[in-house]
Amino acid sequence: MRKYSISDIEKLTGLSTHSLRAWEKRYGFVMPNRTDSKIRYYTDDQLVTLINASFLLERGYKISAIADMSQKEISDRVLEFARDQNVAITDLVKLLATATLALDEDTIRAVIEDEISQSGFEATFLFLIYPFLQYLGVLWAAGKSLPAQEHFVSHLLAQRLNAELEEMSQGTKSPMIFALLDEEEHEIGLLLSCYLAKLRNIKCVYLSRKVPVENLQPVIELTNAKRIMTIFTIPPAEDTIVNLKSFLADSQTDLLYSGIKIDALDEQATFFANPQEFIDFLDQTS
Structure with a gap:
């Protein structure tokens, strides 16, 4: 109680x-x-x-x-x-x-x-x-x-x-990966982001929870995705940030994220403070 x-x-x-x-x-x-x-x-x-x-x-x-x-x-x-x-x-x-x-x-x-x-x-x-x-x-x-x-x-x-997602057709525009990294578990924000992208005819590759950073590159190679969307509801571990920064430095992929703002990612990722900012980004770039 x-x-x-x-x-x-x-x-x-x-x-x-x-x-x-x-x-x-x-x-x-x-x-x-x-x-x-x-x-x-x-x-x-x-x-x-x-x-x-x-x-x-x-x-x-x-x-x-x-x-x-x-x-x-x-x-x-x-x-x-x-x-x-x-x-x-x-x-x-x-x-x-x-x-x-x-x-x-x-x-x-x-x-x-x-x-x-x-x-x-x-x-x-x-x-x-x-x-x-x-x-x-x-x-x-x-x-x-x-x-x-x-x-x-x-x-x-x-x-x-x-x-709702199951009722929607797969999009035909350039694919986007949706993944919660490492210890992140709360999927609501990621599912909503996927829905908003799918609504705009973007092909969504949904990987769900606890995806190791090192698993992203093989998925990118298989899908030819140029963007990854993730959510941070808790501060990521230092190892996660280090691995993510290294991955982004070597990759041609854009990282998009929402939830908690991570200052260490300022120069390598795009942060959305709320769903409307993500919608505006999708409408302007897709």
Whole structure:
């Protein structure tokens, strides 16, 4: 069980500490636990309830009415609103986050599929899923979510991206290699990059995870690819950087990457701070 301080809750929900304390006293709504030194802390379930409560408050519900609802009733009301075409992306992001913390697969799938039906696949991943992953990054960076929750939602998103990729025809433009190097494991960004390239008729050679740098050259020779796309979600090992710089010095291949910016690669690689920069690059060069 993860523990959230009252300041964590304020940051993640937008609810003020004053309101939280007032609701606690007046309605007994979301009573925090206490440490041995009497400091308040909240659990994952309580964070989910408070994010959902903030969602309903923004839509005219009174806190007195919300306090009388069960956790399931609150979640059901939020999901009803989420199906409204006028719901802001920021609210959908929070809804996906609460569903992730609760390991609620049905809600995650429903929100994503509803948004795809309204906005299309590319827009959904660019303007909903990408901000959602950034929001989760706040939780993960602070140690506020479990690795199991991270793997849970990553698996669902990878499934959906793979399903979409399988429906697409292979591109006919110059091939591009997509690979996570050495110890890198998180595929969502790489799958999205592959989708964006394939959408623009680029032939994608997808190598997946933990590809040793020394394996890239044989693939280049087989495919005649001139570009490699990768993602760094964790700082690469020094050996990886050294091997990569040596490979790039000897190769006629361009390295493209996103995620964490690696200063040591500034002169040999092209960095994209977000998916839109990668899209702009593809549109200008392919």
